[in-house]
Amino acid sequence: MKAYLDNNATTRMAPEVLEAMMPFLTGKYGNPSSFHSFGSEVMDAVERARESVAALIGAERDEIFFTSGGTESDNTALRGACAINPLRPGLVVTDVEHPAVLRTAEMMESEGTPVRFAPSLKDGSLDLDTLFGMITEEVGLVSVMTANNETGAVYPVREIAEVARSRGVLVHTDAVQAAGKIVIDVGDTGVDLLSLSAHKFHGPKGVGVLFVRRGLQLPPLITGGHQEGGMRAGTYNAAGIAGMGKAAELAQEHLSGGPEHMMELSSRLERGILDSCPGSRVVAADVSRLPNTVTVLFRGVESEAVMTLLDMEGICVSSGSACSTGESSPSHVLTAMGIGPRDAGTAIRFSLSRYTAGSEVDCLLEVLPGMIDKLRKISPYAD
């Protein structure tokens, strides 16, 4: 592999993270829930990790609950928050959420939960007027992602939370894609629930967090033992949790140093593509975006064909659609922005990390224009 530009899919694990995990994959195999000190010293590591994650998002220790990842956190938040107040069973989500939220909302709707899907605007921002209009008396939870995984658009979670809270409605945000890239502060945004996933910020896969504001008690999604104060049953993933704690510490260090390096690289990448590939345009170009995400529509050139060529060069990216079964549909996010299937099918997402090297961006810019040109020459949609 020559260039890994798919960091919104997953990131490389930081070496320090592996180091923090190793003891719990080897000698320190005790069960954190055990009474003996062989187990309780592992619990100490779990609690230290809890503190590190809390610090990353401006939360308190006892507001952090470990899960198996972002998807479980989202499921727990949506199902839990809609269950606790029978007078307010309703749910409002946006139509650009990650499938972990969107599919769950659809599933809940089929089970009888009143669900409303707030629309997006063409520029990639949310239609806030419509969204606010949906927050009625029967609604118990509003879920709006902090940043979009496909376009990188950052949504005004604080503004939405303010309106929702003033109407007595709980607020959840899926911050999986934002963590480690922009500062997240639950005190500032005022959300009640927030999902994180470790592997999106150089931690291990299979571990995540649900922040639950103090005083809010949600029913567990996974029942069993009394771990996590009864919020989430199941033996602690000690190594994963320790890794996530270390990843959170590193992310905070990185953020306090400023994301200039990442921003400089992604704007170099963006400019380089726009300059060398005529007919290309950046999605959500005019709204606030994550410093690491650039999604480009290459008019007339189907994205999977580009990905295949890039893959042969050892360059990893993602596309806005998957043409796999014949019933494949273009990205719901791009569709929500009013981008038709023909253009949505040309979307390539480039996503960087703090580890991305300038040489990786150069490597892409060296081969991409030729590929686009080659495919455009045999495309009926090139003009």
Added chain:
Amino acid sequence: MTEGCSETDMWKYSSTLMDHFMNPRNSGQLPDPDGRSEVGSDQCGDAMTLDIQVDDRDRIVDIRFMTFGCAGAIAAASALTELARGRTLEEALTITNDQIIEYLGGMPEEKYHCSVMGHEALEGAIGDFRKKRERVRRHLEQVLENMPAQLKEDLGGEVPAVVNVHPSRVTLRSSAGDGDAAESLGRLLEGKVGRRVEVTLLR
């Protein structure tokens, strides 16, 4: 989102398929095709144009494609043109998706649908060719039935027999007549069809 390398690795494309993707045969468009089709899938957005040039014996002598689609779709279109080139229209219509897939040395099952579009495009281009030809034939019959007296006299006083009709040229046989008579028939036909149709007179 299709998440990067892992997904593309999943499509275990054969080396033949990759060769057709990297070096597509017969891509492009013909300046004045005898038959053209444009097909597309609204669902996945794939699209394709196919141009054919057909000789007087119904044989596909040139074929060109343009494709908006994944590697599988591009390779399938390329393979289709190779299989169809040199065949008669009837023969070309018997080409199956399985033959395209076999020609490419196999294709991941989830990509089978990519080969369907090429077949549809071929049917469309052949249909277009036949429609154009029927139109010329219809107009030719009218022209021959309503020939001016002088022209008919030049042609030996009888209606020439139709030997061959093609969207851009017709061949007739008559006992008399010369290049001027053929030219006059051509002009009359052009007036009806709306574009140049060459007329050849055999004696």
